[in-house]
Amino acid sequence: MHKVILWDIDHTLIETGGVGSQVFKDAFEQVTGRKIDRLADVTGRTEQVIFRETLALYDVEDPGDYFPKFVEVQAAGYRARADEMRQRGRVLPGAREALQAFAERPEITQTVLTGNPKPSAIAKLEIFDIAHYLDLEIGAYGTDDADRPNLVPIAQTRATTRTGHTYTRETTYIIGDTVSDVEAAQKGGAQIIAVASGRTTSEELRKAGASICLTGLDDDAAMVRTVL
Numbered sequence: 751m752h753k754v755i756l757w758d759i760d761h762t763l764i765e766t767g768g769v770g771s772q773v774f775k776d777a778f779e780q781v782t783g784r785k786i787d788r789l790a791d792v793t794g795r796t797e798q799v800i801f802r803e804t805l806a807l808y809d810v811e812d813p814g815d816y817f818p819k820f821v822e823v824q825a826a827g828y829r830a831r832a833d834e835m836r837q838r839g840r841v842l843p844g845a846r847e848a849l850q851a852f853a854e855r856p857e858i859t860q861t862v863l864t865g866n867p868k869p870s871a872i873a874k875l876e877i878f879d880i881a882h883y884l885d886l887e888i889g890a891y892g893t894d895d896a897d898r899p900n901l902v903p904i905a906q907t908r909a910t911t912r913t914g915h916t917y918t919r920e921t922t923y924i925i926g927d928t929v930s931d932v933e934a935a936q937k938g939g940a941q942i943i944a945v946a947s948g949r950t951t952s953e954e955l956r957k958a959g960a961s962i963c964l965t966g967l968d969d970d971a972a973m974v975r976t977v978l
Contacts, residue, residue: 752915756863758926761948763845767838773827781820794930796865796892825869832877844967849883851970862889888912902938932958
């Protein structure tokens with residue numbers, strides 16, 4: 751049975767070590783002309799929502815083209831700070847090994863489901879040298895829809911077009927670290943493997959409805975068994 755894995759990125763596969771917040775602030779200022787020292791809550795949310803709420807936080811009116819411009823400037827910011835991000839950030843323990851283990855299974859397709867805009871998601875994964883494990887053309891991104899659950903059928907449709915296989919709730923797995931990932935699976939039509947590797951605790955993830963909750967990705971054999 752063919753299956754598709756939809757990986758969250760931030761705090762599931764990687765951490766930027768605080769570089770992400772600075773890149774956001776710099777890109778926001780370049781696009782809007784407004785310097786900021788804080789941004790809207792980011793945990794588990796799409797960049798469209800974070801950007802829109804940060805505009806509201808500072809009473810900045812969007813003429814209609816701010817977000818597309820922000821997407822490009824943000825991605826350029828990540829690439830410009832690649833060395834800094836590698837120094838301050840990291841690939842989380844077990845993430846590379848889990849990606850490799852799944853990549854060796856011909857019946858499994860791996861991609862991402864992330865609130866990041868596509869250019870920034872690709873930049874982050876390439877900076878940490880894990881992009882090659884994933885088919886990033888069939889992923890679903892914060893530039894596709896502001897509502898995270900809506901990203902699930904987008905990724906499933908793209909995966910079906912690529913592989914010829916139909917993906918249902920039973921054959922689609924989100925691996926993520928937030929309550930929003932759990933909600934995306936429940937509402938979007940996927941199973942959830944929650945990982946308490948970010949700010950959300952195992953208890954909070956289980957309370958949100960995650961029946962499978964891991965403390966990390968260290969045991970790649972267990973991860974493969976869970977999916978298979």
